[in-house]
Amino acid sequence: MYNDEENLYHYNYRSGSERPQDGYSPLPAEPVVPQPEMPKKKSFFKKTGTKAAALALSCALLGGACGAGVVLAARSGGSTSIAVSNRETTAVSVKKVDGKTAMTMSEVYASTVNSVVSINTASTTTNVFGQSVESASAGSGFIITTDGYIVTNYHVISGASSVKVTLYSGDTYDATLVGGDEDYDIAVLKINAADLPAVTLGDSSAVNVGDSVAAIGNPLGELTFSMSEGIVSSNNRAINVDGTPFNMIQVNASINPGNSGGPLMNSYGEVVGIVSAKYSSYANTTVEGLGFAIPINDVSAMIKDIMENGQVTTKPYLGITAGTMTSQMAAQYKIDITQGVFVYSVESGGAGDKAGLKLGDVITKVNDTEITSMEDLSAAKKNYSSGDTVTLTIYRSGSYTTVQLTFGTAPATTTTSSSGNSGNNGSSGNSGSSGNNGSSGNGYNDYYNYFFGSNGSSGSGN
Numbered sequence: 001m002y003n004d005e006e007n008l009y010h011y012n013y014r015s016g017s018e019r020p021q022d023g024y025s026p027l028p029a030e031p032v033v034p035q036p037e038m039p040k041k042k043s044f045f046k047k048t049g050t051k052a053a054a055l056a057l058s059c060a061l062l063g064g065a066c067g068a069g070v071v072l073a074a075r076s077g078g079s080t081s082i083a084v085s086n087r088e089t090t091a092v093s094v095k096k097v098d099g100k101t102a103m104t105m106s107e108v109y110a111s112t113v114n115s116v117v118s119i120n121t122a123s124t125t126t127n128v129f130g131q132s133v134e135s136a137s138a139g140s141g142f143i144i145t146t147d148g149y150i151v152t153n154y155h156v157i158s159g160a161s162s163v164k165v166t167l168y169s170g171d172t173y174d175a176t177l178v179g180g181d182e183d184y185d186i187a188v189l190k191i192n193a194a195d196l197p198a199v200t201l202g203d204s205s206a207v208n209v210g211d212s213v214a215a216i217g218n219p220l221g222e223l224t225f226s227m228s229e230g231i232v233s234s235n236n237r238a239i240n241v242d243g244t245p246f247n248m249i250q251v252n253a254s255i256n257p258g259n260s261g262g263p264l265m266n267s268y269g270e271v272v273g274i275v276s277a278k279y280s281s282y283a284n285t286t287v288e289g290l291g292f293a294i295p296i297n298d299v300s301a302m303i304k305d306i307m308e309n310g311q312v313t314t315k316p317y318l319g320i321t322a323g324t325m326t327s328q329m330a331a332q333y334k335i336d337i338t339q340g341v342f343v344y345s346v347e348s349g350g351a352g353d354k355a356g357l358k359l360g361d362v363i364t365k366v367n368d369t370e371i372t373s374m375e376d377l378s379a380a381k382k383n384y385s386s387g388d389t390v391t392l393t394i395y396r397s398g399s400y401t402t403v404q405l406t407f408g409t410a411p412a413t414t415t416t417s418s419s420g421n422s423g424n425n426g427s428s429g430n431s432g433s434s435g436n437n438g439s440s441g442n443g444y445n446d447y448y449n450y451f452f453g454s455n456g457s458s459g460s461g462n
Contacts, residue, residue, distance in 0.1 A: 097200040097269035118218040121160035138221030140262030150189040152261030154180040179310040202270025204295035217262030228254040245379040248292040255291035264293040314385040316407035319350020324373040339372040355405035365393035
């Protein structure tokens with residue numbers, strides 16, 4: 001077979017003598033001794049997987065059995081249920097505000113909300129094109145007498161051509177302005193109604209830091225008769241609102257636009273403050289949890305005065321026009337001090353004139369209170385009434401001297417300049433500084449006479 005040249009499958013290149021002959025047979029192969037197989041060790045994953053599979057199967061069987069048991073139980077008459085509390089609720093009781101009965105905040109609201117009102121105002125202005133433009137705003141207030149006197153903030157109704165008051169019952173009334181005071185940010189309205197639920201005034205001097213308080217009002221002009229609660233954060237906090245200094249109760253209750261004029265209640269349901277201002281930003285940083293209320297003790301006598309006389313007749317009146325002293329003014333006018341209140345003019349026959357104040361005087365003290373600016377003077381005056389006598393320390397012609405001044409009574413109609421330093425119930429004087437409790441004299445004549453004419457002559461009154 002190997003010699004068969006036609007067999008292409010076993011052809012080789014060996015010569016014929018080298019090729020196996022037909023009688024050739026290969027040697028028998030050596031027997032193969034089978035080697036014993038080594039037992040294979042099962043891997044950890046196979047063993048663990050088997051056990052896990054067994055465990056899962058067992059759990060499935062057990063779960064199925066439990067599920068079947070639940071189904072069978074349900075089918076045999078059982079049922080599932082949602083737990084609902086059976087606690088008996090207690091209705092909020094309306095209590096009498098007597099200054100002795102402490103209340104929860106829910107009881108404070110229920111006992112006083114009928115004394116709170118929503119105030120909506122409308123005003124008409126003329127734009128640069130001569131067109132009439134109507135605008136609306138909203139605030140809050142509270143009923144102070146049963147015959148319809150209502151207290152709010154002055155800025156709530158300032159410039160309004162019409163004022164409407166809505167009670168908690170939903171009844172709406174047209175209101176008339178009895179009077180107000182911009183410096184103290186208070187105003188009194190009157191509606192034609194009787195037997196109204198009036199508030200009870202508390203003692204703001206007894207308020208302590210940490211006391212619970214609540215503000216009820218009309219936030220955003222839409223969320224009427226809403227209450228926010230918090231604690232007193234600080235007493236006697238001195239803040240400046242649009243140039244006017246105020247002594248405030250600081251609270252962390254949420255106070256928003258529309259809350260102004262509403263009452264600040266203590267835990268006895270008494271009014272201890274009038275919500276008046278809220279800082280929404282400070283140094284370009286949004287501020288939350290800062291609200292302020294005017295202490296009711298500071299304005300309660302003025303509220304009664306407005307109700308009786310249409311204005312604050314006991315408001316102290318200096319009869320001068322003045323402004324904050326600055327370093328530029330000191331250099332220009334050759335004055336050696338840079339702080340205080342510079343007297344621009346003196347009203348003839350007024351309190352300042354009677355005390356001997358002159359153009360160019362710089363007021364540095366009221367009694368023992370240091371005066372460095374108009375804000376200081378305005379704040380100091382709020383501690384006095386017309387008829388009170390104080391000692392003024394003034395800087396004049398290079399030396400300090402004192403004069404005795406008895407406050408006069410503010411005139412019935414006063415105006416306040418919109419430019420320059422903030423004023424106190426007086427028309428604006430020269431150089432953009434507003435009047436301080438008095439009408440200004442002829443500013444240009446005063447300046448001319450002081451620097452070029454009769455030195456120290458008093459300005460004429462208006």
